[in-house]
Amino acid sequence: MAVGSRGGRGGRGGRGGRGSREWGVWGENINLINLFNTFNQLIMRELKALIFDVDGTLAETERDGHRIAFNRAFAEVNLNWNWSETVYGELLEISGGKERIRYYLQQYNPDLIEDLDSLIPQLHQAKTNHYRNLLSSGEIQLRLGVKRLIEEAHQKGIKLAIATTSALPNALALIEKHLNPEWFEVIAAGDIVPNKKPAPDIYKYVLNEMKLSPDECLVFEDSFHGLQAASDAGLKTVVTLHDYTKNQDFSLASLVLNHLGEPNNTFKIIKGDINNKGYFDLDLGKKLTKYRTKYTK
Numbered sequence: 001m002a003v004g005s006r007g008g009r010g011g012r013g014g015r016g017g018r019g020s021r022e023w024g025v026w027g028e029n030i031n032l033i034n035l036f037n038t039f040n041q042l043i044m045r046e047l048k049a050l051i052f053d054v055d056g057t058l059a060e061t062e063r064d065g066h067r068i069a070f071n072r073a074f075a076e077v078n079l080n081w082n083w084s085e086t087v088y089g090e091l092l093e094i095s096g097g098k099e100r101i102r103y104y105l106q107q108y109n110p111d112l113i114e115d116l117d118s119l120i121p122q123l124h125q126a127k128t129n130h131y132r133n134l135l136s137s138g139e140i141q142l143r144l145g146v147k148r149l150i151e152e153a154h155q156k157g158i159k160l161a162i163a164t165t166s167a168l169p170n171a172l173a174l175i176e177k178h179l180n181p182e183w184f185e186v187i188a189a190g191d192i193v194p195n196k197k198p199a200p201d202i203y204k205y206v207l208n209e210m211k212l213s214p215d216e217c218l219v220f221e222d223s224f225h226g227l228q229a230a231s232d233a234g235l236k237t238v239v240t241l242h243d244y245t246k247n248q249d250f251s252l253a254s255l256v257l258n259h260l261g262e263p264n265n266t267f268k269i270i271k272g273d274i275n276n277k278g279y280f281d282l283d284l285g286k287k288l289t290k291y292r293t294k295y296t297k
């Protein structure tokens with residue numbers, strides 16, 4: 001190797017003897033540099049894909065979508081109910097739209113004299129139609145920084161994927177309105193896997209479809225269940241929380257922000273030790289992905 005031949009050349013004569021030690025020290029440094037580079041190649045990872053949850057991550061679909069759709073459904077059948085952001089936050093504890101309406105009636109309108117078994121399905125169907133209209137009209141906006149980051153990834157050849165348990169038509173409607181479905185290599189939605197989040201199945205499915213290892217990807221989520229699903233698939237996760245998830249446990253996250261930020265509207269760091277200009281871009285994504293994830297299950 002180069003170190004040996006230089007040491008040999010320096011071994012000639014008295015001056016060469018001193019030179020021999022100098023070359024030798026340099027050679028040891030070269031050895032250390034080679035060792036460091038090899039070590040880095042073994043542990044460092046290159047960012048190859050960004051994987052996004054949809055509801056709450058791409059857009060605040062609960063606050064700006066489902067809640068508004070419920071209110072429009074109530075107005076359609078002349079019910080004078082309005083679910084405020086606060087009330088809806090409480091109702092989110094109840095899974096399922098029909099169950100949510102029934103819980104609200106029991107809590108806030110227990111004296112309502114109606115045939116609930118016919119009223120609730122009628123309201124729920126009207127709500128579903130209003131939600132689809134909200135998506136297709138573009139009234140549900142993307143969260144701050146989402147479009148900028150996805151466009152940057154697309155332009156720079158970083159793969160994109162979706163991992164959501166919401167229905168495929170709803171996910172597609174949002175993406176078609178604000179982004180481009182063709183930018184995404186995989187759009188995994190709905191019942192494509194048997195077990196929904198917090199099970200890791202949807203993320204394992206996406207990784208398998210993209211033929212990438214967890215170390216090469218970065219996930220964006222907004223909730224504890226989503227974070228747990230991604231973490232259990234061995235993925236590093238950035239959480240952008242919001243009012244409905246801000247009190248959840250995000251200790252497994254690599255970084256927790258209030259949103260992805262923009263140059264003129266910077267994010268707030270909730271958890272994480274980063275030195276950044278205040279908005280999430282690919283450079284920051286690459287830094288987070290650089291070393292092997294610590295959390296695996």
Ligand SMILES: [Mg+2]
Pocket residue numbers: 053054055056057221222223226
């Ligand atoms: Mg979500």
